[in-house]
Amino acid sequence: MSLAPGLAFVPACSSDMSASSGPPVELHGVEASVRVDLSPFVIRVIDGEGKEILTTLPGGDGDPYGGPGATRDMGSENVMPLPGWDGWIADERPWRRPSSAVTVAQSDRGATFELDAGDGNAIVVDVLLDGAKVHLKTTARFADPASPEVWNKTSIAFALRPDEHFFGLGERFASVDHRGLSLYSWAEEGGLGQGEDQPRGPQNPSPNGPSMTYFPVPFFLSSAGYAVHLPTTFRTETHLGSERDDAYRIAASTTSLETIVYVHDDPAASLEHFTRDTGRSMIPAPWAFGPVRRVSFDNQVNGVDEWTVLRQRKVPTTILDDATHILPARSEVGREGVLSSWIQRVHAAGYKVVAYNNPYVAFGKDGSKQDADFGAANGLFAKTPEGAVGKTTFISGELLDLATIDLTQAAAVAWFQDLLGHTLALGYDGWMHDFGEYVQRPWRFGDGRLGEEVHNIFPVLSAKAAHDLMEKQRPGDYLFYVRSGYTGSQQYAPMVWSGDPEATFDVTQGLPAQVRGGLNLGMSGVALWGSDVSGFKCITDFPHDKEMYLRWAEFGAVSPFMLEENACANPLFDRSKWKLWDDDETVTVYGAMARLHTRLLPYFEVLAREANQTGMPIMRHPFLYHPHEPAVWAVDDAYYLGASLYTSPVVSRGATSKSTWFPPGRWVDFDDHTVVEGGGAHVTPAPLDKLPLFVRDGGIVPMLDPSIETLAVSTADTDPAVVTLDRVRDRLDVIVALAPGQDAHIVLADGTELTARRKSSAGPASGLAVVDPAAVSTCSDGCVAQGPDGDVDRVRLTTPLGTSSSVAHEDLELVVDKGATSRRVRWDVLRLR
CATH class of the missing domain: 2.70.98 (Beta-galactosidase; Chain A, domain 5)
Structure with missing residues (x-):
């Protein structure tokens, strides 16, 4: 026991x-x-x-x-x-x-x-x-x-009670409330969706139905307490x-x-207890929250390097994924100089760069022949019952014959880390950490276990090996992101991405399925997650079009991890999908979503620390706050982003509005400042460029300056024209929604405390200079602008530069305390009427 x-x-x-x-x-x-x-x-x-x-x-x-x-x-x-x-x-x-x-x-x-x-x-x-x-x-x-x-x-x-419902069980794509389903926990390759108009079923996704997931966690929450x-x-x-x-x-x-x-009657308490036992999500490097784009060193847009065009068009991007497959086939061999030179150039443009690895070694490839021979000769691979190297086959850049590194052996772990070290030696900042689901049941491992027992834990061992290497080589300054996992993976993986979704609104594998996957994984103890923006697979004949791309970009903006995928994979046919550069509106809307995601870094950092301390995820299904509200049990397309924001991304084709269940209380639209009374369903306008996003009454959201382009910090050779993280440290935007008598409080990652209070009666004005709203963000000695905006009375107030401040203005008290950085804090207070 x-x-x-x-x-x-x-x-x-x-x-x-x-x-x-x-x-x-x-x-x-x-x-x-x-x-x-x-x-x-x-x-x-x-x-x-x-x-x-x-x-x-x-x-x-x-x-x-x-x-x-x-x-x-x-x-x-x-x-x-x-x-x-x-x-x-x-x-x-x-x-x-x-x-x-x-x-x-x-x-x-x-x-x-x-x-x-x-x-x-x-x-x-x-x-x-x-x-x-x-x-x-x-x-x-x-x-x-x-x-x-x-x-x-x-x-x-x-x-089983008549009104009992179940949530969690890892990254499940076809359901959020799992009542009525039989679900097994076995990490496996992603399924194939049957189309946008096809409901889930025993073979949708194909071949195994709703159970199919890269990341099972045999843990579930019950509405029965x-x-x-x-x-x-x-x-x-x-x-x-x-x-x-x-x-x-x-x-x-x-x-x-x-x-x-x-x-525990409170599901958040059960989640806290479970993650206390099994491990909490780690706190990643701040730049890991920056948008990722798949950009290879030779990608161009109209004859110009794509990484250059991203900066020219002011599309905030922190990380470039060049998809160089170092493991399993060592495709970098013979190109080391070209790759190192490219990494140096994009580092100077304020990018971090990641490559590609997985815990396998390819047989039959020139680049990896030495690795394959060494692993086989030294017994570092999983073996068949007969003692031969256990091999599998899958596409990793190309169709390959692969051996699985036996991560139950200390010697094999050390060797795997040495192989991963080739990536760091080239100058990369991390990698996509792919696969991990291919351990076969009869295989034998060095610690005496069979594959049927090692299969689910293998991706945990794989992530741990990478984590331990990075903490030794680049403590606190790295990123790798995994697709497969199991109980405990969250301790080791800086980020998780949802694998290879269908690049449509497919019910079980496309955009709506990704929202469910993230919410379920959050209710299973994994806080740091995102999906391939615009999808990866192009299997079905439904349009891989602009609408799909922009709706996915909106969802990506309010996911902890935002990464854009340029592939349109189909093993039989060449297919294409809508991409960033296909028209100016796409660049504008994607750029706005990438900017929102980047600006949310101070908020994401607070939420990551909360997840590390309590197990509470960043994407929070409303069940975690309202477990006894029957309407909550059916929600699978809306969620809290932390405690202060609520979002309902559009996940169906042709929709220009969104009917959403809102939690009790009052909610202010992030863009137009209309107010929604919660506690029931509400229809929100949602044109193609609109992300339904709301601030809670009493919510407080710290954000970076809108000029930010990358969450990388400046180095000696960084282009001074690029707006890096350290170049905006002297200013902070804080959005707060307050009804009379309400207050809001948050502690930033650096210990700075922000408090906003709204008293029931008004006092005198602050005495700060009254300026035009367009000037409030640039004043250096403190200023204020106010007036009606939508359904709220809006007060924008900027403090002088300093580590602390306290301003009383009419019915507001705005306090910055224990600051570790000298900043101008630009308060944007939405006073509910």
Whole structure:
């Protein structure tokens, strides 16, 4: 049993230590309690207020549903067109679920029960109470390990309330409320959407349906006041009301299934508890929040280098991804001088540059031949059952025959880090850290585990190896972004991107699916996420057009990670999609969205630290704030961005308005300052260049100066014409929405505290110079401009340069305290009427 540090389970002492049966066993705590009935065997989890929140089913012998049980899954691996797709076909024997138990050990906080399954076989259940956490561990004990019927799968089922709903389970693209679905956790290659007009189904996405994800996390939040984590790396299943209306079940392809129940009525508290156990999202380098564009060293626009045109057209861009595939095939070999020269040039233009790596080595390629030979000779690759190098095939720049580096071995990890070091030696600042889903079940690894156990943890090991290298070589100043992951990945990956979506409004793989994926992953403990702006795959025949591009750019602006993708991948046909330079309106709208995202850096930094401290994601599904509001359970296209902003990106074709459920309270449109009364649905105008984005009454949003072009800091050779992060450190914009009596407060990453208060009655004006609104941002000694704007009375007030200030103006008090940087703070206060 996995216990919290310092916690021990001590069996009860008795004179003969014999097994006992009898009255219910009760474990009492302040935050949670457990009652176990022995016959029929039922476990009841009770919250701190005495409410029964989770109950196992009794009996069920021979049935998939019932109490703790085990079976023999005689399933087989179906050969799939892509080896990264899960091909498991289950073939379960009847389940053994004994109906009664005896108590074999007991303490004040835990008990062990044995359920006799006959013929010397047994199901052992350990129950442990640990504050607001309840451990349930089911161990299937088969008397004859050599028997062809030996158990290899365990399960437990629970009663399902009529109004219970489920969220999380990693990066799920087809649903946010998972009730009614069967979802397994097995990291796999992305699926294929069936089109914009096709609803999710057993084969949409194809081939495996809604379960398909690069990044599963076997953790879910329930609207009934608890959360569940399955801390195993084996494949797990969650059948959430998909087979029965009154019950759900979980299962794992192992003889030991641990179920951790977090007992919190507040889902944010469960998320905090879960990430405290499994790791919090790391705090990345500030520049990692800057927009990324796929720009190779030879890309040109009308005969001019694209990276130059980006600066000429003032399109804010921090990071260039040149897609140089160093691993697996070492495509940089022979081009080192060209690449190093290009990196130096774009560094001088204020860009960071990333390449491409993955944890594989290509066989049959000249560039990687030495690596392939060395890895094979030294046993550094995963192996087949026969002892040969375990190989797989996929497209990484081109179709390749690949070996998987065995990251369970310390020597292989060190070698992988040496291979990654080639990227840094060329001058790159990081890389796309791709793949990780191709470990096959029968493969053998150096630590003794098989692929069926290593498969899900492999992307975590891959990210950790890269993280540890970067923290040693470039502490706090690097970026790599992963597509695959599992529980714990968030500790090591500076950013996650959603893989290879369809470049349309495809329901399960396109733009609307990406919003769901980010929200689910956030509710699974991963805060730093983004999607390929404009998509990657061009498989279906729906338009890969300007509307799709601009709507995706708008969503990218309000995602923690914004990266634009120029590929339009189709293995059979050459296809193209709308791109940035296709018309001036696209440049204008994308540029505005990239500027908004870049300016939000101070806000993103605050939210990243909050995620690191509490587990609260940056993109926050409203369920995390309003778990008992039925309308929230159906929301899959709107979210809080931190606590102060709420956004509802347009994710359907042809829409010029957006109907959105708004949380209770009042919300001010970020652009035109109209006010929305929350607590229900509201229709917002949304022309093609409009992102529906709102500031909460009491919300406060710090932003960079609009002139910012890159979040890179200046170096000795940086072009002085480029507006870098350090060139705008002397000014800060702060947007605040305040009703009478309301206040707002935020602490910046550098410790600066910003407080805005609106009193119920007005006092005298500040005495600052009254200027025209166009001049308020440039005054050096402090000034103010005010007047009606939309549905609010707007006050724009600039403080003199300094590390602290306190200004009283009419009914407003605006305070800057504990500043670490001397700034002019430009307050933009939206006074609600």
